[in-house]
Amino acid sequence: xxxxxxLTSHLYNPNSSKKLQQLLQERNIIxxxxxxxxxxxxxxxxxxxxxxxxxxxxxxxxxxxxxxxxELGVTIPKSGGDYSYVTEIFGGLVGFLLLWSAVLIMYxxxxxxxxxxxxxxxxxxxxxxxxxxxxxxxxxATICILFLTWVNCSSVRWATRIQDVFTVGKLLAxxxxxxxxxxxxxxxxxxxxxxxxxFEFSEDPSVGQIALAFLQASFAYSGWNFLNYVTxxxxxxxxxxxxxxxxxxxxxxxxxxxxxxxxxxxxxxxxLLASNAVAVTFGEKLLGMFSWVMPISVALSTFGGxxxxxxxxxxxxxxxxxxxxxxxxxxxxHLKNCTPIPALLLCCIATIVILCIGETHNLINYVSFIxxxxxxxxxxxxxxxxxxxxxxxxxxxxNMLVPITYMIFWAVLLGFSLYSEPVVCxxxxxxxxxxxxxxxxxxxxxxxxKWVYRLLEKVTYxxxxxxxxxxxxEDTSETEPLTAFKATD
Numbered sequence: 001x002x003x004x005x006x007l008t009s010h011l012y013n014p015n016s017s018k019k020l021q022q023l024l025q026e027r028n029i030i031x032x033x034x035x036x037x038x039x040x041x042x043x044x045x046x047x048x049x050x051x052x053x054x055x056x057x058x059x060x061x062x063x064x065x066x067x068x069x070x071e072l073g074v075t076i077p078k079s080g081g082d083y084s085y086v087t088e089i090f091g092g093l094v095g096f097l098l099l100w101s102a103v104l105i106m107y108x109x110x111x112x113x114x115x116x117x118x119x120x121x122x123x124x125x126x127x128x129x130x131x132x133x134x135x136x137x138x139x140x141a142t143i144c145i146l147f148l149t150w151v152n153c154s155s156v157r158w159a160t161r162i163q164d165v166f167t168v169g170k171l172l173a174x175x176x177x178x179x180x181x182x183x184x185x186x187x188x189x190x191x192x193x194x195x196x197x198x199f200e201f202s203e204d205p206s207v208g209q210i211a212l213a214f215l216q217a218s219f220a221y222s223g224w225n226f227l228n229y230v231t232x233x234x235x236x237x238x239x240x241x242x243x244x245x246x247x248x249x250x251x252x253x254x255x256x257x258x259x260x261x262x263x264x265x266x267x268x269x270x271x272l273l274a275s276n277a278v279a280v281t282f283g284e285k286l287l288g289m290f291s292w293v294m295p296i297s298v299a300l301s302t303f304g305g306x307x308x309x310x311x312x313x314x315x316x317x318x319x320x321x322x323x324x325x326x327x328x329x330x331x332x333x334h335l336k337n338c339t340p341i342p343a344l345l346l347c348c349i350a351t352i353v354i355l356c357i358g359e360t361h362n363l364i365n366y367v368s369f370i371x372x373x374x375x376x377x378x379x380x381x382x383x384x385x386x387x388x389x390x391x392x393x394x395x396x397x398x399n400m401l402v403p404i405t406y407m408i409f410w411a412v413l414l415g416f417s418l419y420s421e422p423v424v425c426x427x428x429x430x431x432x433x434x435x436x437x438x439x440x441x442x443x444x445x446x447x448x449x450k451w452v453y454r455l456l457e458k459v460t461y462x463x464x465x466x467x468x469x470x471x472x473x474e475d476t477s478e479t480e481p482l483t484a485f486k487a488t489d
Contacts (some may be wrong), residue, residue: 033220059253166304181262209422
């Protein structure tokens with residue numbers, strides 16, 4: 001999350017501030033998820049009180065996961081995050097499946113959700129008494145994706161400047177909601193938050209529905225593992241990584257919980273569930289003539305989130321292509337602008353396809369299930385590494401209860417989520433498993449017919465000419481730490 005990364009940015013070596021600034025700006029989703037997930041969390045939790053408990057516990061689970069990733073980040077100092085760790089620990093097939101699901105599911109679906117939220121918040125003021133038309137929301141979301149893809153293809157500087165400007169929208173909306181909510185509570189408007197009312201259920205909650213509530217909340221918290229992309233640059237990571245987690249995750253959890261409390265200070269659960277744009281409804285009820293501030297702030301927030309996420313996707317494509325798991329064309333950058341045009345175009349096309357076939361809350365369950373699946377596999381790799389390579393140098397070594405607790409929660413969450421939403425969650429697993437034959441044919445099969453190589457070479461050449469891209473100059477800073485890691489093993 002952005003707050004998490006902003007706080008930790010002060011822990012880094014100033015000699016590498018340019019690279020870090022770029023990375024910090026790339027990983028930017030807070031302010032988007034918190035405007036999307038509250039409705040889904042309340043819908044599945046069934047009561048105000050249980051939904052607030054889900055938000056608090058969701059932050060705690062993220063803290064456990066962050067500590068595990070901190071150990072992996074300094075033990076296996078490779079860029080690429082989950083994909084690189086799993087590839088190093090379990091081998092190419094498992095790593096490829098994570099990469100396959102990220103390229104086809106995680107990034108495009110997350111972008112689709114944020115783009116749909118952007119269009120809903122922009123259009124909702126014009127359709128106050130009904131939902132915005134399906135075609136209108138999809139068309140505006142598609143235009144937004146196309147425009148930001150063009151910006152990221154044209155100039156890294158433009159993309160980072162957009163990120164700087166639109167980050168203000170995130171902070172403005174969250175601060176405004178929390179402050180106005182606290183004022184409402186100070187005036188005695190907290191009926192929905194009284195314990196006798198907050199835990200009133202329309203029907204008895206099931207474990208499966210609570211699991212789906214956690215999936216909805218996890219979408220807002222997604223981004224806690226992005227710190228691992230800059231682990232190599234951290235000064236004294238053994239001290240500063242845990243310190244950053246201890247400070248930042250509780251702060252993000254507090255902000256998210258206070259935002260939801262603010263919503264319930266002025267809206268009944270029925271009003272929140274009926275709203276297609278919760279922050280807009282909140283603004284219309286409390287801000288009067290200034291209610292226009294809320295949709296603009298959220299639109300700025302989601303617009304910036306799309307921009308940051310687009311560029312992040314290209315880094316994963318580069319890592320995959322470097323390992324030989326993706327076509328080399330996706331690792332190439334524009335000759336003059338140094339922008340990853342092929343990777344950006346792939347993500348843009350996949351996002352537009354998902355935009356046309358998915359509904360926001362189903363997409364959140366869909367992508368959160370796959371996200372949690374990848375988190376669990378990665379942390380299982382930590383346990384496996386502890387057993388198989390106990391003497392490996394670990395600058396950070398968390399207590400075994402941390403990954404074990406996370407894995408127990410992970411197994412319960414995914415099991416009951418799959419039971420409650422077998423189609424939505426099962427579809428994600430099926431798409432992930434389609435990567436198995438792709439891996440054996442595309443990666444493992446080394447002696448392909450010559451005509452296959454000629455075809456790939458021709459397609460790559462045409463892609464290079466069309467996008468005007470070449471391989472980037474190799475950065476030895478990413479390979480040297482890995483050499484040191486293998487030497488100390």
